[in-house]
Amino acid sequence: MRCKEYQQLLVSWLYGELSDEERKQMEEHLSRCSHCRQAKEKIQQTKAMLEQWEVEEPTWKSVILPGREPRWRGWYYWLFGGATPLRRAASVAMMVVVVGLVVFSLLNLRVSYAKGDFSIGLSLIPPRSEVVRLGIDQEAFQQELLRAQEATLDLTNRLMLAYHQKQQEDLAIALQRLSAQWQLLRRADLEYIGDGFDTIQQRTYRDLQRTNQLLNLVLISAQEEKK
Amino acid sequence: MKTTDEGLVKRFLEGDQDSFNLLMWRWEKPLYQFIYRMVGDQEEARDICQESFLRAYRSLKGFRQKAKFSSWLYKIAINQCHTWGRKRNRARVISLSEIARGDEYAPREEREGASNSPPEASLQRRERELMVRQALNCLPEKQRLIIILKEYQGLKFSEIAQLLRRPESTVKSRLYAGLVALSAILASPAVQQGNSARSQNMGGR
CATH class of the missing domain: 1.10.10.10 (Winged helix-like DNA-binding domain superfamily/Winged helix DNA-binding domain)
Structure with missing residues (x-):
């Protein structure tokens, strides 16, 4: 044993808390160690000095007057009145946990609104995802379908009409061209009258041939358009 | 045979108010002397002593019977002394004569001067x-x-x-x-x- 450990033994010895065996050890050590011997004497002197301080006995006697104690006092004092660090730590930890739980459950707050049903859900566990079947309004859907069909029909009609009009326009243009040709021919005829009958006959024949050609052309184009 | 402290505590918890008074009379003297030696002022010591007993009275229900009653009481008194010490370290008012004597921790009777020689x-x-x-x-x-x-x-x-x-x-x-x-x-x-x-x-x- 080192001197440091004998210091503890020495204190126990001076206050009479040593077993016989330990006391023997101590006495043996004291006979060898002058440092500890000195310390022992010093402490014994100090103890003698300490005994000088006497305190008078209390001149009163107290009694408890029972009264109404606030009910929360018990746990409140347990948490905050007792100044031991362990309890402080416990109370702080508890508050942190409570605040944490509140915040955590607020994070998982779920507010839902469906068809007039309003509900608030507060849960510690985050809400799980789920499949919701949407209710279909059959009547509205049918109407929507009808409207779409009508729109399609209308579009088709308009397309056919446009096609028709285009054809008519083309025909009108062709006829206009034809009549213009005819008028031109007519003017030329009037000019050629003065040239004599034979010339007229020859020209008429040529014109007839050209007219037939033109008519043929018109017929061919009409047939092609029909295809 | 004298009832033990723990027995008195038990009786108090069963509803016997007087057992706490018995406990208090038994422990008032040593506790007061302890507190007086800690704080060095008679009146303060008496107040702290009574406050300690009040604390003990209030929280005796929470007293776990593992420890000795006296240890528990000393623990309360030590806490009270620390509380008092913290309060005393704050700003306060003391009379000029205390400063003049230079020892505000001396017992009151000494501070005021012993009347009888x-x-x-x-x-x-x-x-x-x-x-x-x-x-x-x-x-x-x-x-x-x-x-x-x-x-x-x-x-x-x-x-x-x-x-x-x-x-x-x-x-x-x-x-x-x-x-x-x-x-x-x-x-x-x-x-x-x-x-x-x-x-x-x-x-x-």
Whole structure:
């Protein structure tokens, strides 16, 4: 044993808390160690000095007057009145946990609104995802379908009409061209009258041939358009 | 046969108010002396003592019967003394005469001056007493507490260890260190001349 450990033994010895065996050890050590011997004497002197301080006995006697104690006092004092660090730590930890739980459950707050049903859900566990079947309004859907069909029909009609009009326009243009040709021919005829009958006959024949050609052309184009 | 403290506690918890008074009468004297030695003022000591008993009365239901009642009571008193020490370290008002005497921790009756002239022997004893008190005030709080608990209250080392939640070896080495320091202080000329050393040890944990 080192001197440091004998210091503890020495204190126990001076206050009479040593077993016989330990006391023997101590006495043996004291006979060898002058440092500890000195310390022992010093402490014994100090103890003698300490005994000088006497305190008078209390001149009163107290009694408890029972009264109404606030009910929360018990746990409140347990948490905050007792100044031991362990309890402080416990109370702080508890508050942190409570605040944490509140915040955590607020994070998982779920507010839902469906068809007039309003509900608030507060849960510690985050809400799980789920499949919701949407209710279909059959009547509205049918109407929507009808409207779409009508729109399609209308579009088709308009397309056919446009096609028709285009054809008519083309025909009108062709006829206009034809009549213009005819008028031109007519003017030329009037000019050629003065040239004599034979010339007229020859020209008429040529014109007839050209007219037939033109008519043929018109017929061919009409047939092609029909295809 | 005298009922044990624990038996009285049990009876109190069963609804017998008087058992607490019995407990209080049994422990008032040692507890008051302990607190007086810790704070050094009669009136303060009486207040702290009564406050400690009140705390004990209020929280006796929460008292786990594992520990001895007296240990538990000392624990409450120590806490109360610390609370008092913290309060005392705050700003406060004291009378000028206390400062003039230079020792605000001296007992009140001394501060105010002894009215009846004591006999010679008693005066000498008083001087020595004052010396011890001043020397104790110079010690660190932890050592002073253990010296008072051991020397004056006569608690066993195991009880002190349980009370302070420290190993017995720590308690013993602190006591040793405290006693050695105390002998050094008592031997120093400043104390021998009776000069008061103002200390701020109390209340610092």
